[in-house]
Amino acid sequence: MDTKRWSVDKNVDNLTGYPQITQAADLLLNNEVVAFPTETVYGLGANALNDQAVAKIFEAKGRPADNPLIIHIADEEVVSDFVEEIPEKAKQLMKAYWPGPLTIILKMKEGVLSEKATVGLSTVGIRMPDHPVALALLQSTNLPIAAPSANSSGRPSPTTAEHVWDDLHGKISGIVDGGPTGVGLESTVLDCTEEVPVILRPGGITAQQIEEVIGEITVDPALLDSGQKPKSPGMKYRHYAPDAALVLVKGEREDIQRLILEKQQEGLKVGVLTTEENESFYQADKVIACGSRENLESVAGSLYDTLRNFNSADLDLILSEMFPDEGVGQAIMNRLVKAAGYRVISL
Structure with missing residues (x-):
């Protein structure tokens, strides 16, 4: 298949009439699959009303068939076309954080969206992206677009074309x-079908930000304990992984450096995922600084690119520092834990 590629300046005031957007929209209208940028990561979009179009997403990514897709829209008014009701808390969050990196799960109307997109569930996750290119594409198609991250399943999500x-x-x-x-990390996924909404995936909107608008929320226990059955089907799969084995390490940097030397003496090529504050401290086969500890948003924005950059070094093992599990740090740690397959060493 010939993959077309268009460059679009996201700073242009009105992109809806641009030929690049029109050509991409035409492909989506013809039930083809097109990748496009959002404020979080690049999405892989297809017509959410058509089973054949949605099936192409799963085929291209190698995505498990029981992993539902988020539906992207350009206008809050169309949400009622796809769901039975919009609870008051969901309305408050839409007003506060849409467009933006927040996916809201609601009870779905039957027979409207592709069953392949919702994998037979009675609920659907919907969001309005905060990116001019994504919004122009959505407006040009006038379709709900199903779009997971535009990467091969299991690999780090894409933050560049x-x-x-x-x-x-x-x-x-x-x-x-x-x-x-x-943002660099996927949207926060919040289940608003419960009386007390539940975070199924931490992301660009923090738990604290959500609580400021609607009060009490909870977090799916499976985010914190790999032994728990996840509420969302997609949460059971390993994601975001680089080619080499990734292990998270709890300990002081001196302890981590000793572990590096031990593994090198065993004949392994070792990489280290750290931050700008500690980059010059470590002696390893590959050391990459992923943002600054003083600015966790910079870590979030660089995380997937950093994980992909390790793949060029032909490593056997990547050791990663830990990050505070609060604010956007919760989303960072969620992605790292999934990428490591829950492998954590305490020194």
Whole structure:
């Protein structure tokens, strides 16, 4: 398959009439699959009303068939077309954080959206992305677009069009290149079908920000304990993983350096995921600083690119420092724990 690629300047005031957007929208209207930027990561979009279109997403990514897709929209008014009701708390969150990196799960109307997108569930996750290219594409199609991250299943999510190209060229119809994404981690997923809403995936909107708007929420226990059955089907799969084995390490940097030397003496090539504060301290085969501990948003924005960069070093093992499990740090740790397959060493 020939994968078309268009470059679009996201700073243009009105993109809806641009030929690149029109060409990409035409592919979506013809039930093809197109990757596009959002403020979180690049998404792999298809017509959420058509089973054949949605099936192409699963085929291109190699995505498990029981892992539901988030539906992207450009206008809050259309939410009622797809769901039975919009609880007051959900309305408050839409007003506060849409467009933005928040996916809200609601009870779905039957027979409207593709069953392949919702994998037979009675609920659906919907969000409005905060990116001019994504919104222009959605407006141009006037369709709900099902869109997971535009990467091969299990690999780090893409934050540049080049990441998408590396994983999916020849497998999808097009890539809209709108430059690097901003947040760098996927949206927060909040189940609003419960009386007390539940975070199923931490992301760009923190638990504290949600509580400021609607009060009490809870967190799915499976986020904290790998032995718990996850509420969302997709949470049971390993995600975001680099090629080499990734292990999270609790301990002081001196202890981590000793572990590096031990593993090197065993004949392993070792990489270290750290931050700017400790980059010059470690002696390893590959050391990459992922943002600054003084600014966890910078860590979030760099995380997937950092995980992908380790793949060029032919490593056997990557040791990662831990991060505070609060604010956006909760989302960072969620992604690292999943990428490591829950492997954590305490020194």
